[in-house]
Amino acid sequence: MLTKRQNLMETMKGGKPDRFVNQYEFMQMIMSVPITRVRPAIGEEKVNEWGVTFRWPEGQLGGFPVHDEEHILIKDIENWKDYVKAPSVKRPEEDWVPAIEAANAVDRNDQFVTCFVAPGLFEQTHHFMRMENALTAFYEYPDEMHELIDYLVEYELTYAKELIDHIHPDCIFHHDDWGGQISTFLSPKMFEEFFLEPYKKIYGYYKANGVELIVHHSDSYAATLVPYMIEMGIDIWQGVMTSNHTPELIKKYGGKITFMGDLDSGVIDFPAWNSEIIAKEVERACKTCGKLYFIPCLTQGLGISSFPGVYEETSAAIDRMSKELF
Amino acid sequence: MSKIAEVKAKVEAGKTKLVAGLVQEALDEGDKAEDILQAMVDSMGVVGDKFSTGEIFVPEMLIAAKAMAKGVEVLKPLMAGDSASSLGTCVIGTVAGDLHDIGKNLVSMMIESAGFKIVDLGVDVPAQKFVDAVKENDNVTLVACSGLLTTTMPALKEAVQTLKASGLTGFKVIVGGAPVTPEYAVEVGADGYAPDAGSAAVKAKELVTA
Numbered sequence: 243m244l245t246k247r248q249n250l251m252e253t254m255k256g257g258k259p260d261r262f263v264n265q266y267e268f269m270q271m272i273m274s275v276p277i278t279r280v281r282p283a284i285g286e287e288k289v290n291e292w293g294v295t296f297r298w299p300e301g302q303l304g305g306f307p308v309h310d311e312e313h314i315l316i317k318d319i320e321n322w323k324d325y326v327k328a329p330s331v332k333r334p335e336e337d338w339v340p341a342i343e344a345a346n347a348v349d350r351n352d353q354f355v356t357c358f359v360a361p362g363l364f365e366q367t368h369h370f371m372r373m374e375n376a377l378t379a380f381y382e383y384p385d386e387m388h389e390l391i392d393y394l395v396e397y398e399l400t401y402a403k404e405l406i407d408h409i410h411p412d413c414i415f416h417h418d419d420w421g422g423q424i425s426t427f428l429s430p431k432m433f434e435e436f437f438l439e440p441y442k443k444i445y446g447y448y449k450a451n452g453v454e455l456i457v458h459h460s461d462s463y464a465a466t467l468v469p470y471m472i473e474m475g476i477d478i479w480q481g482v483m484t485s486n487h488t489p490e491l492i493k494k495y496g497g498k499i500t501f502m503g504d505l506d507s508g509v510i511d512f513p514a515w516n517s518e519i520i521a522k523e524v525e526r527a528c529k530t531c532g533k534l535y536f537i538p539c540l541t542q543g544l545g546i547s548s549f550p551g552v553y554e555e556t557s558a559a560i561d562r563m564s565k566e567l568f
Numbered sequence: 569m570s571k572i573a574e575v576k577a578k579v580e581a582g583k584t585k586l587v588a589g590l591v592q593e594a595l596d597e598g599d600k601a602e603d604i605l606q607a608m609v610d611s612m613g614v615v616g617d618k619f620s621t622g623e624i625f626v627p628e629m630l631i632a633a634k635a636m637a638k639g640v641e642v643l644k645p646l647m648a649g650d651s652a653s654s655l656g657t658c659v660i661g662t663v664a665g666d667l668h669d670i671g672k673n674l675v676s677m678m679i680e681s682a683g684f685k686i687v688d689l690g691v692d693v694p695a696q697k698f699v700d701a702v703k704e705n706d707n708v709t710l711v712a713c714s715g716l717l718t719t720t721m722p723a724l725k726e727a728v729q730t731l732k733a734s735g736l737t738g739f740k741v742i743v744g745g746a747p748v749t750p751e752y753a754v755e756v757g758a759d760g761y762a763p764d765a766g767s768a769a770v771k772a773k774e775l776v777t778a
Contacts, residue, residue, distance in 0.1 A: 299667065299692070303717070306667050373670045377627040378634060381582060422671070423746045424764070429625045508718045508747055 245352045254477065254500045256534050261564035263502075263537040264557050266545030269356040269413055269457070270348045276337035277404060279360070281305055291329035294369045303548050309372040316371040319383045322390050326370060328397040331404050338408045345409045354413035354455055357405045360543075362418020363394050363440055364427070373427075380432055387436060395440045399447055406451045413455040414448050415480070417543055421462030424485055430466045438470050445475035461507070461541040465491055472498045479503075481541045489530045496535030504531055507542045511552045517559070520552070524559035528567060538563070572599050572607050575639060579611040582631030584638055591639040601646040608636045612681035616766030626674065629765065633677045654683050655776050656709030659701040659739075661689030663723040668716035671745060674765035675712060682769040684710065695723070695730035702731070708739045709776040712768070713758075715745040724748065725756040732757050740775040744768055 244252060244260050250268040252259040282288040282298040282305050289295050295313040298305035311317075316325045345355045361369060367390065368376040379387050405411055420426055426433065445456045458471065461481030468491060471479055482488050482503035491501055504527040510520055527538050538560050540547060547553040569577070571594040578586050587608075594604050615632040618624040658679050662672045669691045680686045687705050689697055702708045711731055715724040728741050740759040743752075753761030760775045762768035 301665055302667060303719070374630055374673060378630045380627055381631045382584065425622060425625065427626055429628070432625070432627065512718045 247350075247352055247354060250354075250537075253534060253537065256497055259533060259568075261568050262528060262533070262560050264560045264564075265537070265539040265553070267557075268354055269415060269545070270353040271356050271358055271415065271545070272341050272344050272409055272411070273358065274340040274344050275357060275405065275409065276333040276341065277331050277401060292326065292366070292370070307369045307372075314372060314375075315369075316375075319371065319375070319379045319386050319390075322370075322386055326390065326393065328393065328400075331397075331401050333404075342408060345411070350412060355409065355411050356413040356415050356457075357409055357411040358415050358417075358544075359398070359401070359405075360417035360459075362416060363391055363398070363437060364418050364420060366394050367391070377427065380428065380436060384435075391436060391440050395443055398444050402444065402447055402451075406448070406453070411448075411453055413457060414445075414453055415457045415459065416445075417459045419462055419481075420460045420467060421464045423483060424463050426462070426464055426467060430470070433467055434470060438474060441470075441474040449475055457502070459543040461503070461543060468495050468499065478537065480537075480539065481543060483541055488527075488536070489532070492531055492535050500535045500537060501531070502537035502539045503541045504536070505538060505540050505556060507540045507548070510556065511540060511542065511547045511549055513549055515549055515552050515555075517555050520555050521559045521562070524556060524563055528560070528563040533567065571597050572604055575604055576607040576611040579608050579632055579635045579639065580614055582628060582635050584631060584635045587635040588638040588642050591642040595642070595646070601643045605640070605643055605647070608639050609681065609683055612636055612678065613769070616678055616682075616769045618766070620764050620766035629674065629678070633681055636681055655773060656684060656707045657687055657705050658684040658710040658712055658772065659687045659689065659698060659705065659708055660712040660714070661693035661698060661701075662691040662714045662716070662745075663720055663727045664692055664694045665723050666715050666717050666720040667691045668714070668745075671716060671765070672712075672714040675714065675744065675762075675768045678765045678769040679710070679712065679772045682773050684772065693727070695727040698727050698731055699734045699736065702734070702736050702739060710772055711739055711741045712772070713741065713743050715743070715748060718747045721747060721752070728756045728758050742768065742771060742775060 246268045249259045250263050253263050280288055280290040282296050284298050285300050287297045293315050295308040296305040297308050316322050348355045455477050456475055457478040457480050458476040459480045463485045465486040478500045480502040482501045483506050484504055488501050488504040505523055510523055575590045575594055591604055615629055619629045660676050676686050676688055687701055698711055713724055713727045731741055742760040743758040744762050750761045760771045762771040
């Protein structure tokens with residue numbers, strides 16, 4: 243039996259995996275990195291490390307940035323430098339100890355030591371100034387948006403250096419949602435103009451410093467961006483929704499990138515979930531997407547589910563499909 | 569190209585800095601405010617169609633709406649009452665328990681561009697608040713309820729059914745949001761459904777002029 247790592251590599255290179263890679267099993271996330279995001283718990287409101295106010299009301303699945311006139315961070319994109327100040331990434335060495343110990347405890351022959359990075363460049367722009375303002379600014383203030391994104395890239399690179407120096411990760415799991423369910427937010431052309439080179443820099447830096455695997459999360463439609471994903475160095479696109487027609491993407495791009503998802507969380511992960519729905523969806527995904535260049539996984543951006551038991555039941559269903567199809 | 573045709577083209581192209589000046593030039597050349605407004609409404613119809621077919625994306629739609637708004641500002645003093653909102657008032661909101669506002673805001677913008685006055689109730693709107701807004705505002709012809717989460721679909725149903733059971737008349741209810749399907753819209757008793765902001769404006773107009 244192959245290790246989780248070997249099985250992933252066989253899947254990605256079109257070799258001979260002996261089972262489906264089961265969701266996030268190949269990544270051992272090191273979540274004790276001391277450079278943490280400030281986030282509200284349920285029912286709380288908090289100002290994060292960049293000055294963005296987030297609220298997580300009771301009953302919601304996550305926190306939301308607060309964008310009324312009082313709370314919005316960038317009030318005037320032409321003067322964004324007055325509002326955006328990158329937080330320091332320096333932490334005392336002793337603060338790194340738990341994360342280093344967690345990384346050292348991982349059997350790297352079996353799993354990839356993985357660092358989690360979020361939010362991404364695009365997400366930051368709309369966290370700072372509201373989605374509508376960010377999207378129109380790409381048209382009306384392109385120079386300022388380029389400057390802002392360059393500033394965020396510099397921050398990400400300093401952050402990356404800390405991760406590399408302390409953890410020596412094998413894998414980076416990087417979030418940036420680039421679309422909704424049926425379309426990307428930006429046209430491919432605009433995406434290329436603003437985000438291709440910045441991400442090439444970030445992912446290139448990680449790869450040049452020992453990171454073997456870049457996994458990018460965007461739980462959305464983004465089929466039209468796959469060529470850019472490949473060019474910027476993404477090895478695995480996590481969060482690929484069924485609206486992307488994943489089997490077609492696998493046929494077209496398999497070997498250059500691997501697709502992780504095709505199990506839409508909205509369809510599976512809800513209060514009245516049941517094992518029949520999960521089994522049916524997992525069977526559909528596994529049978530239509532096939533054994534290579536594909537990792538069946540909930541589209542959720544971490545190895546968890548919103549409703550207790552869904553993630554585990556999905557993993558069990560994937561194991562059953564492995565027994566049937568391998 | 570006539571000045572009015574130029575206004576139409578520049579709105580479609582989202583030239584926010586040019587439209588106000590062109591509208592003024594069109595007026596100076598003798599074009600009627602109503603005709604200029606109609607030209608801009610028509611160009612937003614084209615923008616909506618292009619969005620629905622995936623030819624353009626959210627920024628292009630936003631920027632076109634912003635360009636139109638600049639033009640409308642020039643026309644407003646010249647237009648009697650609310651004639652820029654000839655299709656009546658649309659009450660819009662994201663249903664209870666759901667905080668997503670981007671899709672709702674896009675729909676709001678496109679419906680406004682089609683000729684409605686907008687009363688935006690924001691997000692996390694309880695069913696009764698939709699009913700209250702219909703009572704409190706004049707000439708409500710449309711209520712638009714948005715829901716993005718599968719978990720808030722019951723709240724969408726409740727909003728539609730509360731509106732329908734309220735005894736109030738004279739308005740239609742349209743629903744939308746990522747998990748909403750035409751079948752679900754029928755099931756909950758909505759009058760209309762639209763899969764995106766562009767078609768929402770078309771459907772809205774169709775519902776209130778039928």
